[in-house]
Amino acid sequence: MTIPLEEYPRPSLTIDLAVFTVVDAGNAPQLCLLVQDRTDPTGRALPGGFVHDRETVAQTVSRVLATKVGIDGELPSPPRLLRVFDDPDRDDRSWVVSVAHSLSLPEASLRGARGDLVPVRPDGRLEHEMGLLFDHDQIVEAALAALRERYDFRYRFRDTFPDPDRFLPPPYTTRQLRRLHEAVVGARLHKDNFARRMSPHLSAVQRNGQPVMSEGMRGRPAALYRPKTNRSKT
Template identity: 55%
Template sequence: MSRRPPLDAYPRPGVTVDLAILTVTSAGTDDAALRVLVQERQDPDGRVLPGRFLRERHTVVDTVQEVFEQKVGVSPSEVTPPRLLRLFDAPDRDDRTWAISVAHSVSMPEHELEGAKGEMVAVTRNGTLEEGGPLLWDHDEIVTAAVKSLQGRYEFRQRYNDTMPDPDGFLTEPFTLHQLRKVHEAVVGDKLHKDNFARRMKPQLTPVMRGGEVLRSSSGRGRPAISYVKSPQT
């Protein structure tokens, strides 16, 4: 009976942890836009998502934290922790070596990304970068997967269950329905019907009360709008 070769005799891929960090800039305004953090690198030269190779005896969770601390320079809150997207394991995805990417999506409000290393680049509704050309390796595919995953949490048309109001926390409370709709529109990349949106969102919102009266926002045009917070069940 032949003996099996030792485990270290088998070729092993490198493992990277890559992060698609998404935010909505100017959240709640008519200029709201979905963006992803990209960074410049050298050797090879180009733009990439923040990431690093998994070190020996380090976990994936450890490596996610290391990417934030050493590559990005900021940390996400516990409200929307990094989400595992999937493995990107095409054998030829990285022309430097055989490498598998454990890709994550991270949603962060714009203010948490102040001082982050890199550039916030706008993405289209299809999950492609609006400017600057392609990213290295298959990082464009990771961005697309992250955007599609995010849109699945914000899209409510043709769904039986209601979408949560701002499930990834891009908008600071309290907010108006107009501000909330602008965030959803930035994420899904399309205009939403004002009345239909309000009808779907209101059951999951609680008006803010002050002095026994409903608090209204003085920002924007026309009549001041009611300010809301997300109801506890959402």
């Protein structure tokens, strides 16, 4: 006898979003994560929501961004599928499986967003947070590791692009770019090694055949650069 599908136990399906930005990216960059207050249960958590009937996961991501975060319309960079978090005990209320995503946005895209931009410490912990609800700390850990992998050139040989997640609008100096990478990876980077690794992927901004220099910044004016073609879009 064939058992009807509705007779099988099944979990509820939800999506959770680790939304990163870099505050003051061009001057004193600080990597931050969007965290929200919530009730039922009460605590701090990532933005998220249950997948509705006949709704795709991608549609749920867009709906959560619009209704719970306050971001609607086209995004500078698309959400990245992180992985499935399916510990049966991850939510005390019910059996809930989360399809977690990460999303990187420039600071300007998060103006007016609901929630708090919480600084991410170099060790990966969130400043002034005592622990997020459910398994959201594990989601943050996985999302941060993936983000840092895209920016950190140390101990690896494959290319690292100038600003894979587009936190820093071009043009920028190599110092601005290096400080952005340092804010993301949570460590100091060797200046000369960084410049050498970035050089093949940058084009100097020119005007009338002359390099355009930075203005209104501390120290001596420095050359401004843009990423070459579309290779930084990963």
